[in-house]
Amino acid sequence: MAARTHTFQPPKGTRDFYPQDLAVRRYIESVWREVSINHGFEEIDGPTFEHLDLYTAKSGPGIVSELFSFRRAGGDVDYALRPEFTPTLARMYAAQAGALPKPTKWFSIGPFFRAERPQRGRLREHIQWNLDIIGDESVAADVEIISAAVSALQALGLSPKNIQIQISDRRVMETILLDEGISDPTHQEEVYILLDRRSKLSREEFAWEAGKIGLSKEFITHLDKTIDFVQGHHYSVALQQMFPGDAEVHHVLFELMVELESLDLSQWVQVDLGVVRGLAYYTGTVFEIHETSGEERAIAGGGRYDNLVELFGGPPTPACGFAMGDVVLRLVLEDRGLLKAAQECAPRPDAFVISAGKDEAEKQFRPLVAKLRREGLHARHSYRSTRNVGKLLGEAAKARARFAVILGDELKDGPPWRVVVKDLDSGKQENVKLDDLATMLRERQKQ
Amino acid sequence: MAARTHTFQPPKGTRDFYPQDLAVRRYIESVWREVSINHGFEEIDGPTFEHLDLYTAKSGPGIVSELFSFRRAGGDVDYALRPEFTPTLARMYAAQAGALPKPTKWFSIGPFFRAERPQRGRLREHIQWNLDIIGDESVAADVEIISAAVSALQALGLSPKNIQIQISDRRVMETILLDEGISDPTHQEEVYILLDRRSKLSREEFAWEAGKIGLSKEFITHLDKTIDFVQGHHYSVALQQMFPGDAEVHHVLFELMVELESLDLSQWVQVDLGVVRGLAYYTGTVFEIHETSGEERAIAGGGRYDNLVELFGGPPTPACGFAMGDVVLRLVLEDRGLLKAAQECAPRPDAFVISAGKDEAEKQFRPLVAKLRREGLHARHSYRSTRNVGKLLGEAAKARARFAVILGDELKDGPPWRVVVKDLDSGKQENVKLDDLATMLRERQKQ
Numbered sequence: 001m002a003a004r005t006h007t008f009q010p011p012k013g014t015r016d017f018y019p020q021d022l023a024v025r026r027y028i029e030s031v032w033r034e035v036s037i038n039h040g041f042e043e044i045d046g047p048t049f050e051h052l053d054l055y056t057a058k059s060g061p062g063i064v065s066e067l068f069s070f071r072r073a074g075g076d077v078d079y080a081l082r083p084e085f086t087p088t089l090a091r092m093y094a095a096q097a098g099a100l101p102k103p104t105k106w107f108s109i110g111p112f113f114r115a116e117r118p119q120r121g122r123l124r125e126h127i128q129w130n131l132d133i134i135g136d137e138s139v140a141a142d143v144e145i146i147s148a149a150v151s152a153l154q155a156l157g158l159s160p161k162n163i164q165i166q167i168s169d170r171r172v173m174e175t176i177l178l179d180e181g182i183s184d185p186t187h188q189e190e191v192y193i194l195l196d197r198r199s200k201l202s203r204e205e206f207a208w209e210a211g212k213i214g215l216s217k218e219f220i221t222h223l224d225k226t227i228d229f230v231q232g233h234h235y236s237v238a239l240q241q242m243f244p245g246d247a248e249v250h251h252v253l254f255e256l257m258v259e260l261e262s263l264d265l266s267q268w269v270q271v272d273l274g275v276v277r278g279l280a281y282y283t284g285t286v287f288e289i290h291e292t293s294g295e296e297r298a299i300a301g302g303g304r305y306d307n308l309v310e311l312f313g314g315p316p317t318p319a320c321g322f323a324m325g326d327v328v329l330r331l332v333l334e335d336r337g338l339l340k341a342a343q344e345c346a347p348r349p350d351a352f353v354i355s356a357g358k359d360e361a362e363k364q365f366r367p368l369v370a371k372l373r374r375e376g377l378h379a380r381h382s383y384r385s386t387r388n389v390g391k392l393l394g395e396a397a398k399a400r401a402r403f404a405v406i407l408g409d410e411l412k413d414g415p416p417w418r419v420v421v422k423d424l425d426s427g428k429q430e431n432v433k434l435d436d437l438a439t440m441l442r443e444r445q446k447q
Numbered sequence: 448m449a450a451r452t453h454t455f456q457p458p459k460g461t462r463d464f465y466p467q468d469l470a471v472r473r474y475i476e477s478v479w480r481e482v483s484i485n486h487g488f489e490e491i492d493g494p495t496f497e498h499l500d501l502y503t504a505k506s507g508p509g510i511v512s513e514l515f516s517f518r519r520a521g522g523d524v525d526y527a528l529r530p531e532f533t534p535t536l537a538r539m540y541a542a543q544a545g546a547l548p549k550p551t552k553w554f555s556i557g558p559f560f561r562a563e564r565p566q567r568g569r570l571r572e573h574i575q576w577n578l579d580i581i582g583d584e585s586v587a588a589d590v591e592i593i594s595a596a597v598s599a600l601q602a603l604g605l606s607p608k609n610i611q612i613q614i615s616d617r618r619v620m621e622t623i624l625l626d627e628g629i630s631d632p633t634h635q636e637e638v639y640i641l642l643d644r645r646s647k648l649s650r651e652e653f654a655w656e657a658g659k660i661g662l663s664k665e666f667i668t669h670l671d672k673t674i675d676f677v678q679g680h681h682y683s684v685a686l687q688q689m690f691p692g693d694a695e696v697h698h699v700l701f702e703l704m705v706e707l708e709s710l711d712l713s714q715w716v717q718v719d720l721g722v723v724r725g726l727a728y729y730t731g732t733v734f735e736i737h738e739t740s741g742e743e744r745a746i747a748g749g750g751r752y753d754n755l756v757e758l759f760g761g762p763p764t765p766a767c768g769f770a771m772g773d774v775v776l777r778l779v780l781e782d783r784g785l786l787k788a789a790q791e792c793a794p795r796p797d798a799f800v801i802s803a804g805k806d807e808a809e810k811q812f813r814p815l816v817a818k819l820r821r822e823g824l825h826a827r828h829s830y831r832s833t834r835n836v837g838k839l840l841g842e843a844a845k846a847r848a849r850f851a852v853i854l855g856d857e858l859k860d861g862p863p864w865r866v867v868v869k870d871l872d873s874g875k876q877e878n879v880k881l882d883d884l885a886t887m888l889r890e891r892q893k894q
C-alpha cells in the first residue's frame with residue numbers, strides 16, 4: 001500500500017478545492033457570470049473534451065504536444081481535453097448560424113487543460129471565463145468586450161492602479177513587417193510568436209532570438225524603438241508620429257482608443273504594439289490584461305478572429321472575444337487581500353435546532369430539522385451527544401446561525417407545540433408556535 | 448474541408464449546451480446547490496482527471512475499459528477522466544482527515560465521464576451531484592442523505608407519485624447468500640452484479656444468467672420469492688417474516704425505515720432487497736432512486752461505504768453518500784413539463800437603452816449603457832441601425848426589459864441631462880435626471 005501512496009495525490013498541476021478554495025472559485029465565477037449577464041451575454045457550454053481535429057484544424061499539428069489527447073480503449077477516434085473554448089464556440093456557432101441572432105453574445109465558464117509544465121500562474125487544469133460577440137464587425141464590439149472585462153475587474157476590487165489593458169491591432173505590426181519585406185505568413189507568424197514572448201526576455205535574449213529567425217540588427221532596433229515610443233506616449237500622438245501619412249494602418253486601433261476614452265476607460269488602457277497574442281487566428285484587435293508590476297503572467301487575453309467560424313464550416317462571420325483564467329487572477333486578488341471576504345463568507349444558517357433533551361424534544365428534533373430543510377430553509381443541528389443548551393448555543397453561534405430554535409420545557413404543555421427562538425445577533429428570545437416557525441424564519445430571511 | 452466536416456460535431460455521447468439547455472442545467476445545479484447548503488453541506492471539487500490508479504485501486508483493473516484514460520505526450524503517468532467522485536472525495540478526506548470536523552458534510556457538482564456506448568439516459572459526459580457524510584456511522588447519517596435527496600426531488604417538482612426510493616442493506620443479501628453457502632467474496636460480487644441488472648432482465652434471462660454463475664434453480668426461485676415478497680409488503684411485516692428470530696440481520700435497515708417514517712418520508716421509500724448497487728465498495732445501506740414507471744435508468748444511487756477512506760490512506764472512517772446525474776433527471780423532468788419555466792426564464796434586463804437619434808443622444812448612448820453595466824445593472828441596447836423609437840421599444844419588450852431608457856428630446860435642454868424612463872410592465876413614463884438613473888433602477892430592481 002505504502003508504495004502506491006504517491007498516486008493518492010491530485011495529478012501534478014491540478015487542484016483539490018476544499019470548501020474555502022471552492023468558495024473563492026464560486027465567488028470569482030459568480031462575478032464573471034453576473035457581469036456577463038449585465039452586459040447582455042447568454043451562457044453556453046460545450047463538451048469537456050473534443051475531437052482532436054478541432055484543435056489541429058485551427059492551430060496545426062504543433063499544438064498536439066500541448067494537449068492531453070486520448071482514445072477510448074478499442075476506439076479509433078482521437079480526442080483532446082479542451083485547451084481553450086474558441087474552437088468549440090466557433091463549431092457551435094457554425095452549426096446553428098442561420099438560426100442565431102446577429103450579433104450573438106455568448107459567455108461560458110468551465111475547466112480547461114494544458115499539458116505543459118506547471119509553473120506560477122499556469123496549471124494543467126484551470127477555470128476560464130470566455131466572452132464573445134459573434135457577427136459584429138464594428139469596433140463597438142471590441143469596445144464592448146473590453147468594457148465587460150473592466151466591469152469584472154472592477155467588481156472584483158481591482159483598479160487601473162493594479163491593472164493595465166494593453167491593446168494593439170495585428171495589422172499595425174503586419175504593416176511594420178511588410179515595410180521590412182517580411183511578407184511570408186509563416187515568417188510573420190514566427191515574429192509574432194517571438195514578440196509574444198518579448199516581455200519575458202531581456203533585450204539581449206530578444207535580440208539573439210530575433211537574429212535566429214532572420215531579423216536584421218537594424219530592424220530589431222527599429223522594432224524596439226517603435227514599441228517603446230508608442231508605449232511612452234498618448235496613442236493620438238504616438239500612432240500619428242509612427243505612421244505619418246498612413247492613417248489607414250491604425251484607424252481601427254485609433255477609433256477603438258477614442259471609443260474606450262468616451263466610456264471613461266482611458267485609465268485602464270494603453271496601446272502596446274508588442275502585444276500580438278501567440279495564437280494564429282487573430283485578425284485585428286488584440287489585447288492582454290496584466291497586473292501593473294508585470295510580475296505575473298497575463299490575467300486575460302483576447303481579440304478579433306474574423307475567419308474562425310468559416311474555418312469550422314459556418315458562413316463568413318466576424319467575431320471577437322477574450323478569455324480570463326482563474327489562476328493568475330487569484331494570485332493578483334490574493335496579493336491584494338481581495339479574497340478574504342469570499343473565503344470567510346460561508347452561507348449563513350437560518351436556524352440551528354437544539355434539543356434540550358426531554359422525551360418530546362428528542363422525538364420532534366430531527367423531524368423539525370428535516371421539515372425546515374424541505375421548506376427551503378438552511379437548518380443545522382449538532383452532531384454531538386450533549387444536550388447542554390449553553391454548549392449547543394455556542395455551537396450555533398460558531399456556525400453563524402441567524403436563529404437558534406430550542407426544543408425545551410415549553411413542549412411539556414402539549415400541542416399546539418411551542419419552541420423558543422433566539423435571535424443570535426440581538427440575543428432576543430421569543431416563544432413561537434411550531435406551526436408558525438418556518439414562515440417566521442422565511443420572513444426574517446428577507447430582512 | 449468537406450471530408451473533415453464529421454469532426455466538427457461534439458464527440459459522441461457529449462452535449463453542446465446552447466443558452467436554453469444551459470439555463471436548464473444551471474437551474475438543476477442551483478436546486479442541487481441550494482438543497483445541499485440548506486442541509487448543512489459544504490461544496491468541494493477535485494480535478495477533472497485523476498491518476499488512473501485511484502480508480503483501479505478501488506475497483507480493480509476491470510474498470511479501465513469503462514474509463515477514458517490517457518498519458519501526456521512523452522509522459523509516463525496514466526490518467527483517467529473521473530468516472531465518479533467518491534474516490535476523489537475519499538482521497539481528499541484522507542489527506543486532511545485530522546483537521547476536518549466530524550462529521551464532514553461535503554457536496555460537489557461537476558462533469559463526469561464514462562467510455563461506454565451512449566444510450567437513453569446514459570451519456571459519455573454528464574453532470575453529477577455528489578452528497579456525502581464522512582465520519583458518522585449512525586443510521587441518522589443514512590437518513591440525512593436520503594432526506595436531502597427527497598428535498599431536491601421535491602424542489603424540482605417531483606413527488607412520490609413519480610418517484611420511488613428503493614432501499615436495502617447489502618448485509619441482508621449477504622446473509623441470504625451465506626445461508627446458501629455462497630461465502631467467497633468474488634462469487635458474492637458476481638451475484639451482486641447480476642442482481643444489479645435484475646430489473647433490466649426478464650425472469651428467464653435472469654434465471655439463465657444466474658445459472659451461469661452457479662446458482663441453483665431452487666435458490667433462484669427462493670431469491671425471486673424473497674425479493675418479491677419484501678417488495679409487496681410493509682417492511683415491518685416483510686423483514687420479520689423473512690428473517691424470523693434473526694432481527695440482527697436487518698436491524699439497521701429496519702431502524703432506517705422507522706426513522707424515514709418519522710420524517711414523514713414513508714411515501715417516498717420502499718425496501719427492495721434486489722437493490723445492491725454494482726460498485727464493490729458499498730458496505731451497508733444501499734439505495735436507488737427511480738422514476739415509478741421503471742422505464743428510465745436510475746436517477747440516483749448511493750449507500751454506505753465504511754472502508755473507502757482507509758483504502759486511500761486515511762484512518763478507518765465510516766461514510767455514506769449518493770450521486771445524482773443530470774441526464775435521467777432531465778428526461779424525467781422534461782416528460783412531466785417541469786423544465787419549461789427554467790427554459791424560458793432568461794435573466795430580465797433592468798434597462799433597455801434607446802437613442803432617439805439626435806446628436807447629444809448618440810454621444811451619450813454607449814457611455815450610458817457602459818456606466819449602468821459597471822454599476823452592476825443589466826443593461827441592453829439594440830444592435831440595429833434604426834433610431835425609430837417605436838421599433839426599439841418593441842425590441843425592448845421582446846428582450847423582456849423592466850424599463851426602457853429613452854435618450855430623446857429632453858437632452859436638447861442641456862445639463863442636468865434628463866431622460867425618459869418607461870416602465871414596460873405598467874406602461875408608465877417618467878422624466879428622470881441622468882445622475883439619478885442608476886439609483887432609481889437599482890431601487891426598482893428590489894421591488
